[in-house]
Amino acid sequence: MRIIKKVFYFLFLFVFVLIPFCIPQKAAFAASGTYSISQININASVNESGDMSVTEDYTYLFTGSFNGIKRDIETNGSAGLYDVSVQVAKGSEIETPKFEINNINNGKEIKIYSASKNETKDFIINYKIKNVVTKYSDLAELKWIFYKNESNVTTNKATVYLSLPKNIDSSVKYSGEGPKRGTISLDGNNRIKLQLNDLGDNDIIGASVTFPPTWINSSRSINMxxxxxxxxxxxxxxxxxxxxxxxxxxxxxxxxxxxxxxxxxxxxxxxxxxxxYVFYNGEYYSELPSNLPPEFVAMLMDKVLGINELMASILNLANKGVINFNQDPISNHNYKMLCFTINTHIQDYNLYESEHYLVTWLKTYCKNNLVYLSDIKDNADKSKFSDKFTEWKNITQKETNTPEFHISILGKSILTNKYEDERIKWLAFKSYLRDSNHTEFASLKLNTVMPYAIVLNESATMLKNLKQYNIYDDISLNNNIFINYWFLNYFTCMYYEEINKHYNDYVNNSDNNNTNSFNNFSDGSGGGFGGGGGSSAF
Structure with a gap:
């Protein structure tokens, strides 16, 4: 008995393996390659019964081997599809291929079998749609999507010709549905012509047409x-x-x-x-709460990093000695030539990752070992600047989004007690900068304060006090950039404003470039319309 079972098992296995080789070659033929549609021509004619006869001609360009094509026709907004016939043309040769009609959501799939290999073929599909017109008491209306590129097939051109039961006159109103670059007009044969080139993913071509109700003697009627x-x-x-x-x-x-x-x-x-935890509760804090980089302080304040924080970070690199501003332009009040050098041994400065990235970024603007602020400004409206700026912000956010800075409590991320206390101190320090008098201002370590004043939005207060109290003999000629009124004024005001403007111009132009400026079609997506469906090869 065991031997018999084994014999049956091996026979079954043998037949199972042999079956694929017994199938005719055409049926086993698998699609491989690429294809596109050079043009789609659709002729549609509405008759007096409210039905529409349609002839579609698809010119397919095959590179590789394919079994045929599929055409999905959505019939919502009608009483269904009937009287389907198919032809395939290659040059002067016309054949009637095998095809099948399958049910799909909201319509039918016409599947045409025509083996194709490295060639161009025309697939001609004829069918009728019942009751596509809605007849009201005062007008008849057709709202129909003739084609939708739902398979994102490269399609060069689609043209639709639509005829009505009678000659089109001033009583007929029509408009195109689809991307605005599509056009709609009357051709010389009294047909409505719709045309759309270079169809993108899910692009549609359709029409909304109204005409006198007397042109239709049946179809769907609404008594109002x-x-x-x-x-x-x-x-x-x-x-x-x-x-x-x-x-x-x-x-x-x-x-x-x-x-x-x-x-x-x-x-x-x-x-x-x-x-x-004992938190600081004073109104003022008279010194820097910590030596965190200013961009980190901005994150503690829950600010969105912007050009303001970038400028503060550059100035803080000067405070750390990583960069050194050239004194000649400052002494000569030549703002166009404001520049700095970058020290070669940045590994000696124990920088955060975001600071190290910023130095590497700034090096890309070096000319003869000098980085000019004007070059940073001129590049702020370029995509490379935007990419680097975004990456710098991402690195900063990553560095401050750690367990040292944040803790999660029941799903909510908050500052740890240590950094919540520091945040409170920075707010008190901001108040101190804002309200400090002559003596208090003079006691500040100005060479370290300004980068933080920028992110705390108190740089204007600092400049005002620096000028008003006139602490130093000549605040405009002093070689220390952190107490040089002229330099700080240009750096925090003019250069900030110009770099910020250039960057925002780039961002706004990028947004505008993503919007369409086409016309003629409605730019609609076919809402409230009947029809639809696309075509693809298999």
Missing amino acids: SKASYDTMIKRQKIIKALAIVVLLALIVGLILIVIYTSGRKRRNAIKAYREN
Whole structure:
């Protein structure tokens, strides 16, 4: 018995392995290669019954081997598809291939079998759509999407010709649906012509047409005017929307209760975490709370890093001795030539990763070992500057988003007690800069303060005090850049404003370049229209 079972097992295995080799070659033929559609020509004609006869001609360019093509036709907005026929043309040769019609969501799939290899073929599909026109008491309306590039097939051109039951006159109103670059017009044969070139992913080509109701003797009829029907539908949508709003309000109410409960629980947990730590509670703090880089201080303040913080970080590199500003332009008040050198042994300065990246970035602007502020400004509207700036911000955020700086309590990330205390001190220091008198201002270590004054938005106060109190004999000629009024004024005001403007111009232009400026079609996506569906090879 065991031997018989083994014999049957090996016979079954043998047949199973042999089956693929017994299938005819055409059926086993698999698609491999690339294809595109050079043009789509669609001729559609609406008859007096409200049905539409359609002839579609697809010119496919095959590179490689394919079994045929598929055409999906969505029939929503109609009473269905019927009377389908197919032809394939290659040069003067025309054949009637095998095809099948399959059900898909909202329509039919026409699958045409025509083996193709490194050639150009025309696939001609004829079909009729029943009841595509809606007949109102005052007008008849056709809203139909003839094609949608839903498979993102490279398609050079699509043209649709639409005929109505009678000659088109001034009583007919029409508009195109799809990207604005599409065009709609009347051709010489009294047909509506729609054209769209270079179809992108999910691009559509469709039309909205109204004409006298007497041109149609049947089709879907609605016993009221179009305006009245639209009003009724709008009212129904409002009622439905109100019901949804009420339901959503109940859901939102429940969610708010959950949020409030969990929020109160979280607040209590945070309070418990904070209560045993002694936080600074003075109104003023008269010295730098720490030597964190100014960009880190900005993150403690929950600020969005911008050009302001970048300028503060550059100035702080000078404070650390990593860069040295050239004295000649400062002495000569030549703001166009303001520049600095970068010290070669930056590994000696124990820099944070964000500072090290900033130095490497600044080196890309070096000319004869000098980095000119004007070059930074001139490059601020370039994509490379934007990329480097974004990466610098990302590195800074990564460095401050660590367990040393933040702790998660019931899903909420907050500053650790140490850095919450430091944040409070920085706010008190900001108040001190803002309100300090002559004596207090004179006691500040100005060579370290200005980078932090910039991120605390108190640089204007610093400049005002520096000029008003006139602490030094000649604040405009002093070689120390941190007490040189002329230099600090240009650095924190003019250069900041110009670099910020150049950068924002780049960002705004990038946004504008992503918007279309085409016309003629509605730029709609086919909402409220019938039809649709695309084509692809297999």
